[in-house]
Amino acid sequence: xxxxxxxxxxxxxxxxxxxxxxxxSFLALISSFVLGTILAIFRIAPIKPLNWIGGIYxxxxxxIPILIILFFIFTGLPVLGIRLSGFTAGTIALxxxxxxFIAEAIRAGIMAVPKGQTEAARSSGLNYVQTMWYVILxxxxxxxxxxxxxxxxxxxxxxSILTIVAAGELMYQGDLISSRTFVTFDVYxxxxxxxxxxxxxxxxxxxxxxKHLAKSN
Amino acid sequence: xxxxxxxxxxxxxxxxxxxxxxxxxxxxxxVIIGPSGSGKSTLLRCINRxxxxxxxxxxxxxxxxxxxxxxxxxxxxxxxMVFQHFYLYPHKTVLENIMLAPVKVLGKSKExxxxxxxxxxxxVGIPDKANSYPSxxxxxxxxxxxxxxxLAMSPEIMLFDEPTSALDPEMIGEVLxxxxxxxxxxxxxxxxxxxxxxxxxxxxRVIFIDxxxxxxxxxxxxxxxxxxxxxxxxxxxxxxxH
Numbered sequence: 001x002x003x004x005x006x007x008x009x010x011x012x013x014x015x016x017x018x019x020x021x022x023x024x025s026f027l028a029l030i031s032s033f034v035l036g037t038i039l040a041i042f043r044i045a046p047i048k049p050l051n052w053i054g055g056i057y058x059x060x061x062x063x064i065p066i067l068i069i070l071f072f073i074f075t076g077l078p079v080l081g082i083r084l085s086g087f088t089a090g091t092i093a094l095x096x097x098x099x100x101f102i103a104e105a106i107r108a109g110i111m112a113v114p115k116g117q118t119e120a121a122r123s124s125g126l127n128y129v130q131t132m133w134y135v136i137l138x139x140x141x142x143x144x145x146x147x148x149x150x151x152x153x154x155x156x157x158x159x160s161i162l163t164i165v166a167a168g169e170l171m172y173q174g175d176l177i178s179s180r181t182f183v184t185f186d187v188y189x190x191x192x193x194x195x196x197x198x199x200x201x202x203x204x205x206x207x208x209x210x211k212h213l214a215k216s217n
Numbered sequence: 218x219x220x221x222x223x224x225x226x227x228x229x230x231x232x233x234x235x236x237x238x239x240x241x242x243x244x245x246x247x248v249i250i251g252p253s254g255s256g257k258s259t260l261l262r263c264i265n266r267x268x269x270x271x272x273x274x275x276x277x278x279x280x281x282x283x284x285x286x287x288x289x290x291x292x293x294x295x296x297x298m299v300f301q302h303f304y305l306y307p308h309k310t311v312l313e314n315i316m317l318a319p320v321k322v323l324g325k326s327k328e329x330x331x332x333x334x335x336x337x338x339x340x341v342g343i344p345d346k347a348n349s350y351p352s353x354x355x356x357x358x359x360x361x362x363x364x365x366x367x368l369a370m371s372p373e374i375m376l377f378d379e380p381t382s383a384l385d386p387e388m389i390g391e392v393l394x395x396x397x398x399x400x401x402x403x404x405x406x407x408x409x410x411x412x413x414x415x416x417x418x419x420x421x422r423v424i425f426i427d428x429x430x431x432x433x434x435x436x437x438x439x440x441x442x443x444x445x446x447x448x449x450x451x452x453x454x455x456x457x458x459h
Contacts, residue, residue, distance in 0.1 A: 120304035120363075123265050124318035124370060125294030134317060138308045 003186045010177045017173030018194045024087065024169055025156045025198065028094035032155065033148075035095060036102025041132065043107050054103065061100035066158055069093045074165045086165035094162075098155045105151060109144035110136055142213045149206030153199050160195075170194050218243045218405055219264060219374065224273035226259060226429075233259050235429040237273070243373070246406045248416040248437075251426040252452060257409045260426065261376050264407065265296045277374070294322050297367025301379040303359040305351035305366070311338065312347045315366045323370065330369070337365035341395050357388025364395055375399065377408040413456060417441055425449045 007014065042054030061069070070093040073084065084092070113136050121131040160171035174191035178184045219241040226234040233256045241247050249257045262268040263275060266282050266289055275282045280292060305314050315334035319325045325333070338344045341361035343354075351359055360380055367375055377396065381389040393415050400406055400419045410416065416423050416437055423440040425433035425448075432446045444450050 114302075114304070116300055116302055116304040117306065119267055120298070120300060120306075121317075123267060123293055123296070123298040124366070125290045125322040126318060127290050130321050134321065135306055139306075142308075 002189060003183065006177070006181065006183050006186050007190050010173075010181075013173045013177055014170075014190065014194060016168065017170035017191075018197070020087070020167065021156070021159055021169040021171075021194070022198060024091050024094065024159050024162065024167065027091050028098060028155055028159070029152055031091075031095045032098035032102055032151075035099035037106055037137075039099060039103035040106035040110060043103065044110055046128070058100045058103050061097060062104070066093060066097040067161055067164070069097050070161060070165060086162065086167040090159070090162035090165055090167040090169075094155060094159055097158070098151055101151045101154070102148065105144050105147040106140065108147070109140035109142075112143050113139045145206060145210050145213065149203065149210075152206070153202055156198050156202065157195065218245075218278060219407070220274075220276040220279075222274040222276075224263070224275055225271050226256075226263065226268065227271045233429050234263070234270070237431060239424065239431065239434070241405065241407060243405055244403045245421045246400045246404075246408070246419055247422045247424060248420040249407065249409045249424045249426060250411065250413075250416060250452075255427045256429040257426050258378050261378055261407055261409050264374070264376055265293050265298060267298075290322070294318070294370050295372050295374065297364075297370060297372040297375040299360070299363050299367055299375070299377045299380045301382050303351070303356070303363045303383075305359055305362055307351050310348050310350055311343075311354070311362050314351070314362060315369045318366070319369050333369050334365070337368045338362070340368070340398075341365045342391070355388060356384045357391045360384065360388075360392045361395055364392070364399075368399075374405045374407070377406065377410065379409050379411070381410065381412055411456075413441070425452070427452075 039054045039057055042050040043058070045051065070090060073093050073096075074086065074089040077084065077089075117135055117139065118131055121135040122128075126134070159169055162169050163172040163175055166172060170191055174187050178187040181187070219239070221237045221239040224234055224237040225232070237260065249260060251257045259268055263270050264277070264282070270283055277292060277296070280287055282289075282292065305311075306317070309317065312331065312334050315337065316327070316330040319330040319333060320327060335344060335347060338347055341364055343358055343361055346354060346358060346362070351362070354362065364375075364380075380396070381392050384392065389412070393412060396406070396408070396415070397419050408415075408420075420437045423433070423435060423437045424431055425440065425444070425446070427448050433440055433444060433449050435445075440449070441453065444453060
């Protein structure tokens with residue numbers, strides 16, 4: 001049977017971790033979405049150097065472990081005189097890593113919009129940026145929502161590696177509690193439940209958006 | 218108004234357009250016909266630079282279409298285009314489809330653009346569909362919206378790329394009627410189509426193209442009753458005897 005006293009006695013720490021995880025995830029979600037969208041546009045823009053930058057970023061970042069990115073930012077950058085807190089370094093690492101996957105999802109979504117849509121928009125005199133903004137991206141976003149949802153859920157779960165740089169999020173608090181109380185099983189079950197409290201609504205929200213947006217088509 | 222001079226286009230080794238010389242005057246309705254793969258759509262799409270040309274000169278109102286100095290967006294707002302598969306924006310209502318370019322490209326106010334949009338919707342005969350989404354319309358209605366969308370920019374030239382080829386036979390008439398009215402009002406039109414009845418009735422000139430070459434450039438009467446080229450005779454006999 002689960003020991004609920006572990007939960008009640010350490011509620012302040014669990015809540016502290018929960019809030020931090022929520023905050024890190026929220027920041028990284030917004031910034032990785034923005035960065036990922038920019039990278040996706042880089043990859044498909046009719047400008048070769050931008051294609052290269054986008055391509056190199058995506059291939060490089062998505063093919064290395066997130067842990068290395070985190071270590072690079074947290075312990076590598078101080079060599080160059082840039083010292084960041086665990087929280088900041090962790091948020092940046094999550095953003096940098098997730099953006100590569102989001103860029104790929106968005107690029108695939110943009111490519112899935114029929115070419116005729118671009119031709120119709122361009123032939124009416126809209127420029128490239130207007131065509132993207134008013135015609136292509138609103139259609140791509142609908143296609144992209146399910147894979148994007150997966151990435152956001154992964155992001156929340158990946159935030160657990162921030163425990164390594166003592167960012168104070170859920171996993172870190174769980175580690176602290178279990179090492180202090182010597183209770184492991186119950187503590188990590190509660191930690192998992194707190195993650196589910198974030199990821200399940202996220203998952204349901206994505207499903208809802210998917211159905212809701214599909215209706216307008 | 219539209220002026221092709223020795224225009225050639227290559228796709229790798231494939232010579233899509235060969236030495237095209239063609240002059241289209243203001244107010245003319247020119248129908249381009251020919252077997253599939255002959256280059257007729259490519260020819261049309263060169264006019265607003267959806268395709269670039271390899272050599273030669275293509276001018277619209279004395280502006281070189283393929284010159285780097287040409288502001289292509291400025292040129293394009295003067296040329297409406299209607300596609301085989303309509304390409305209405307599925308996430309926008311009929312009204313929003315028609316208003317987008319006038320607002321964003323011409324800088325019209327929303328009210329003004331809406332007024333214009335409603336005027337053209339009336340003209341193509343579906344004012345009651347203003348707030349519908351494209352997916353709620355039949356093919357014929359969608360194509361009429363696409364025509365209204367082109368007209369709302371008040372272009373001098375309208376290009377039609379097989380506008381009825383994707384439609385059910387029942388709906389072809391309603392789209393052709395809109396086009397006929399437009400022709401009567403003096404719009405300069407270049408139309409790629411397989412609708413020979415339309416060509417015969419409305420066209421000022423019929424261009425027959427095969428393997429990237431213009432083989433005939435004649436008035437429709439001449440072309441349909443006494444085509445000069447063997448290839449054109451064969452094409453017509455295949456179309457009319459089935």
